[in-house]
Amino acid sequence: MVANQPAKAVRKAARPAKVVRAKPGRRASERIASILETLAKTYPNAVCALRHRNAFELTIATILSAQTTDVGVNKVTPELFQMYPTPAKLAAAPLPELERIIHATGFYRAKAKNIQGAARVLVEKFGGKVPQTIEELTRLPGVARKTANVVLGSWFGIASGIVVDTHVGRLARRLELTQETDPVKVEKDLEKLIPKDHWIQFSHELIHHGRQICVSRKPRCLDCPLEPLCHAADKTWNSDG
Ligand code: SF4
Numbered sequence: 001m002v003a004n005q006p007a008k009a010v011r012k013a014a015r016p017a018k019v020v021r022a023k024p025g026r027r028a029s030e031r032i033a034s035i036l037e038t039l040a041k042t043y044p045n046a047v048c049a050l051r052h053r054n055a056f057e058l059t060i061a062t063i064l065s066a067q068t069t070d071v072g073v074n075k076v077t078p079e080l081f082q083m084y085p086t087p088a089k090l091a092a093a094p095l096p097e098l099e100r101i102i103h104a105t106g107f108y109r110a111k112a113k114n115i116q117g118a119a120r121v122l123v124e125k126f127g128g129k130v131p132q133t134i135e136e137l138t139r140l141p142g143v144a145r146k147t148a149n150v151v152l153g154s155w156f157g158i159a160s161g162i163v164v165d166t167h168v169g170r171l172a173r174r175l176e177l178t179q180e181t182d183p184v185k186v187e188k189d190l191e192k193l194i195p196k197d198h199w200i201q202f203s204h205e206l207i208h209h210g211r212q213i214c215v216s217r218k219p220r221c222l223d224c225p226l227e228p229l230c231h232a233a234d235k236t237w238n239s240d241g
Contacts, residue, residue, distance in 0.1 A: 039205035046204035055130035090119035114142030163203035167210025174232035
């Protein structure tokens with residue numbers, strides 16, 4: 001050990017002896033298959049954490065989830081959907097009332113306009129029903145590719161793409177599945193590597209893994225079943241790391 005080496009750096013470098021690395025030269029497709037298998041075993045019941053009873057509620061909840069947690073959204077949606085259970089009712093709601101209900105989710109003025117705007121487009125363009133294509137869904141205010149992929153995958157079971165939120169982007173980079181930071185480019189890279197029949201579940205599993213183990217700061221690498229497959233530069237081996 002170098003005498004003046006910072007303690008933090010020492011802790012990060014000290015890997016436990018029991019951890020076994022992946023064999024060098026392992027083919028990329030085998031590595032991807034191992035990642036998918038490990039995630040599926042670890043999170044066999046991974047589903048969207050936003051509470052919803054239908055496609056309309058999931059669309060609105062996903063719009064509200066921008067820049068906040070699903071837990072926070074789940075606290076406001078029961079009142080919202082009790083008072084405005086259909087696109088027509090939400091479209092006609094008083095805007096200040098919507099702002100009051102969703103206030104805790106942050107950016108409440110913009111979000112209130114978006115959810116009401118989305119409800120109006122659903123009523124005026126789609127007969128009050130949530131459409132089932134990414135092109136149509138992204139015509140709703142507040143709905144970009146990520147939200148559209150959530151709705152299509154989680155409610156309709158349509159693998160339109162891979163949901164790239166902050167967790168999926170971070171984990172995809174740590175697992176060397178992409179070097180991109182732009183979510184659309186990350187999604188394109190992932191879609192080249194991940195078989196389409198895994199797209200929906202892969203998104204759910206990575207989001208769960210990002211929340212529980214591979215957190216942004218101080219990922220819990222000692223507890224991570226993907227560790228033998230991961231070469232991330234910021235692996236962390238204890239809570240002080
Ligand atoms: S080993 Fe660490 S950095 Fe790699 S995926 Fe697991 S928790 Fe994330």
